Amino acid sequence: MSALADTQISVVKPTSAAVHRTNAVTRLMVPVPLTLVLLMTLDWVSAATALLALALLMPFAGLSAKQFWLRTLPVWIAAPLSGVTMLLYGRPDGTVYWEFGLAQISDGSIAIAIATMLRVLAIALPAVVLFITVDPTDLADGLAQILRLPARFVLGALAGIRMIGLFLDDWRALELARRARGVADTGRIRRFAGMALAMLVLSIRRGSKLATAMEARGFGGDIPRTWARESRLGWADAILFAIGILVSIAVVWTSVATGHWNFIFA
Structure with a gap:
């Protein structure tokens, strides 16, 4: 458990910004309404409105x-790639500008590609911005105390997240050790497969020891547990969630008012 306590996840340090005073659960839930709205329509106006609100x-x-x-x-890389896919294989409509086999570029595929790219950005960017400073321990406290998720599940997930940094350190140490023995100079695919197998065995052993240690300390008991830090919601959380709802309403209103609302489940 000492290794677990020493392991740190790469999290941006909180500042004095107002959003960092909110609960981790709030920052996790705020993008949900906007995401649901953007998943219900495929048009560039709704996504552009959401991106404008994010910029403000x-x-x-x-x-x-x-x-x-x-x-x-990664979001800025993934968004254009999704747009290219829809550009080539989206629904053909209007004038066809280029065609090769199944790939076809037309007015319809261009519109879908732009809308898809903007929608990916509008969904992913708010989630990343809000979640980037969330501490895993704070999130676990909120999930167990506010959302009432099972403590066994929450603490197990927290332990797994805390072990990611240790896993990366083990991978680097194993790679250096293999290089020192002269067995990692050739055959990249074979080297990766061997290291992956070694890390799998090491992870299973470490996971078993960690599970035993946590059971011995009463983490898996049926008795309701206490928490070292209380997780609570305040006015800042209500304001942040209200902002998320208002942005979602503004996105729907703008898209409907301009006649671009395209309900994809119709």
Whole structure:
């Protein structure tokens, strides 16, 4: 358990921004209404409205420009890729500009590609921005005390998350050890397979020891447990959740008012 306590997850340190005073559960739940709204329609207006709201609220997130771009880089890579897929294989409509086999670029596929790319950004960016400073322990406290999830599940998930950093350290140490023995200079696929098998065995052993240690300390008991830190909701949480609801309403209203609302379940 000492290794568990020493392991740290890469989390952006909280600042004095207002959003960082909210509960971790609130930051987890705030993007849900907006996500549901964006999943119900496929149009560029709703997604663009959500991105505009995110841009206006970014100064209150407490993130520097470097932190924002580094942490959201995978989203900016994934969004264009999803757009390219829809551009080539989306629903053909209107003028066809290029065609090769099953791939076809038309007015309809271009519109769907733009809407898909913006929708991916509008769904993923708020979640990343809000969740980037959440401490796993704070989240576990909130899940167990506020959402009333089973303590065994919450603490097991927390232990697994805390072990990620240790897993990465073990991988690097194993790689250096194999290089020192001269068995990792050739055959990258074979080397990766061997290291993956070794890490699987090590993870199973460490997981078994951790589970035994946690059971011995009463983490798996049926008696209602106490918590070292109380997790509670306040006015800041209500305001943040209200902002999320208002943004969702604004997205729907703007899309319907402009005639671009495209209900995909109709």
